[in-house]
């Protein structure tokens with residue numbers, strides 16, 4: 001898959017310091033509003049839009065299982081896989097992260113006209 005990458009911070013250290021555990025941070029990545037969250041297992045990025053009915057997941061919260069819970073109908077999602085964890089066949093629109101010497105980047109699939 002062909003990705004385009006946008007830098008979100010300068011280093012892994014900055015990532016560690018800027019992103020607080022289980023706090024939802026939002027940013028614009030190539031014009032898309034993205035949530036970036038840090039859990040005990042890692043840092044994950046996904047679109048700030050619930051796949052159920054479009055609510056802003058940045059207004060949600062983490063439950064005790066470290067799942068993001070949508071503020072509208074309270075469906076929980078595993079931020080690691082993106083999958084809904086309460087039986088629905090829904091999935092977050094997730095984005096890969098990569099950490100390199102020159103920074104930390106969020107990836108988005110290129111559209112067919114960008115390839």
Ligand code: FES
Pocket residue numbers: 050051052053054055070071072073074075
């Ligand atoms: S809009 Fe998120 S669970 Fe319904």
